[in-house]
Amino acid sequence: MSTLSLVITINSVPSTGITFTPAAPFSGSGSAFSATGPVASGVTVGSFVIAPAGWQGALALSGAQAASFTLSGLSLVTAAALSAGAFNVTVTATP
Numbered sequence: 001m002s003t004l005s006l007v008i009t010i011n012s013v014p015s016t017g018i019t020f021t022p023a024a025p026f027s028g029s030g031s032a033f034s035a036t037g038p039v040a041s042g043v044t045v046g047s048f049v050i051a052p053a054g055w056q057g058a059l060a061l062s063g064a065q066a067a068s069f070t071l072s073g074l075s076l077v078t079a080a081a082l083s084a085g086a087f088n089v090t091v092t093a094t095p
Contacts, residue, residue: 004037005086006045008076009063012093016055020076020091022046037084045069045076050093063090 008031010018022028023044025035033045048059059071065087070079076091 004035004039004082004084006033006035007031007086007088008033009088009090010093011090013095015052016057016093016095017051018091018093019049020046021049023075037082039078039082041078041081043078044072045078048074048076048091050074055093057093057095060092060094061089062092063088065089 006026008020010020010031012018022033023046025039025043026033026045028034059074061069061071066089068078068080068082068087069089070077
């Protein structure tokens with residue numbers, strides 16, 4: 001087993017607040033998360049909570065490793081099997 005690290009950078013307009021809660025096997029806080037690899041495709045990394053309530057915007061992924069992940073509603077999900085290494089993903093919320 002090896003370690004997989006994930007850095008999530010969140011961009012949003014000042015009136016929008018976003019928090020991310022990791023799901024097992026991922027753990028961490030802030031923007032740094034990790035899991036013991038490998039992690040299969042289709043695994044939920046965690047979920048986003050967006051304020052204010054009733055937010056009607058959209059989330060988008062970008063970054064060099066964005067293709068390794070996908071969004072399913074407000075959840076970040078692996079789009080491919082992930083092995084050990086560092087992954088950086090930017091999540092942008094637009095109003």
